[in-house]
Amino acid sequence: MSSPAIRTRGLTRTFQLKNGPVHAVRGIDLTVDRGEILGFLGPNGAGKTTTLHMLVTLLPPSGGQAEIAGHDLLHDPVGVRRRIGYVAQPGGLDPACAVREELITQGRLHRLPTTAARERAEELATDLGLLDLMDRPTAALSGGQRRRLEIALGMVNRPEVLFLDEPTTGLDPGSRAELWDLVRRIRTEHGTTVFLTTHYLDEADALAAALSALSYGLAMNVATPPEFAAIANTAGMPLMLLSGLLLPMSLAPGWLDGASRVIPFRYTVDAVRQVFQGHYANGTVAVGAAVTLALAALCLLGGARLFNRARA
Numbered sequence: 001m002s003s004p005a006i007r008t009r010g011l012t013r014t015f016q017l018k019n020g021p022v023h024a025v026r027g028i029d030l031t032v033d034r035g036e037i038l039g040f041l042g043p044n045g046a047g048k049t050t051t052l053h054m055l056v057t058l059l060p061p062s063g064g065q066a067e068i069a070g071h072d073l074l075h076d077p078v079g080v081r082r083r084i085g086y087v088a089q090p091g092g093l094d095p096a097c098a099v100r101e102e103l104i105t106q107g108r109l110h111r112l113p114t115t116a117a118r119e120r121a122e123e124l125a126t127d128l129g130l131l132d133l134m135d136r137p138t139a140a141l142s143g144g145q146r147r148r149l150e151i152a153l154g155m156v157n158r159p160e161v162l163f164l165d166e167p168t169t170g171l172d173p174g175s176r177a178e179l180w181d182l183v184r185r186i187r188t189e190h191g192t193t194v195f196l197t198t199h200y201l202d203e204a205d206a207l208a209a210a211l212s213a214l215s216y217g218l219a220m221n222v223a224t225p226p227e228f229a230a231i232a233n234t235a236g237m238p239l240m241l242l243s244g245l246l247l248p249m250s251l252a253p254g255w256l257d258g259a260s261r262v263i264p265f266r267y268t269v270d271a272v273r274q275v276f277q278g279h280y281a282n283g284t285v286a287v288g289a290a291v292t293l294a295l296a297a298l299c300l301l302g303g304a305r306l307f308n309r310a311r312a
């Protein structure tokens, strides 16, 4: 059986500042299967970008291990880099450079001979809907077109794993939907594993079969729907969610004890939605409310793990 696309164990990053350490990522255990889209969800400052930077070899971890496409992050970073594509947050394009030139230059950076780099540029442009824009300077592209080009640049080396950092931030709803289609096509047509960070639960919901939520530098993954249902059906939890108490560690120590048995977990957003819709039978809870509740649950569980670690 082939190894997972991404596997991390206890991945940690601490920044040492003059006034003390910042524990940006506190020991993440993640497994992402090949060909899967993983939505890595969390609010500002949760540690998403730090995690991503470690996984794409830009930032050395302070502790833990990771394997990407079967290559060890610490011992074989070059092997990792050859097999991944990385699309950073927007802003890296040369405004004066035409789309074709950007694509060819990227191919050359990946050591493709000139002819192969040109062919690859045409191929990607066809695939990602950039053909009509090839002679346009990147400064003259719309936000959505620019994003598509950035993703094409990340695909030049035919990566096994594509990392996208907040791919739709700043896009209008139409461009977001187009980009989601593109990401789905990349997965189905190329079999690429996609790891994307996002602030938006609807984005993770639309794209990802698996979702990992980050809270205070701790990731939670691997929850089967029954496990999640067991948590959600715990007496008192709906009230806590509705009251908007995101981290009621001190208020519900009994519940937190229970939570420690099912963490780490992974689940699909659909499962979360079903759990909450089932819980509030008679259909009075709209999907939007279910999503909000799910997000609150993630925060609660992040707090639970933090709490249990602190006690360990």
Ligand SMILES: Nc1ncnc2c1ncn2[C@@H]1O[C@H](COP(=O)(O)OP(=O)(O)OP(=O)(O)O)[C@@H](O)[C@H]1O
Pocket (backbone or CB within 6 Å): 015, 017, 022, 023, 024, 042, 043, 044, 045, 046, 047, 048, 049, 050, 051, 199
């Ligand atoms: N170079 C650094 N030095 C010190 N602290 C840092 C550094 N980079 C990130 N941090 C801190 O680590 C934590 C996680 O930051 P990170 O950028 O990974 O979060 P994020 O989830 O990507 O946030 P956002 O959604 O705002 O991009 C934050 O508290 C941040 O201030």
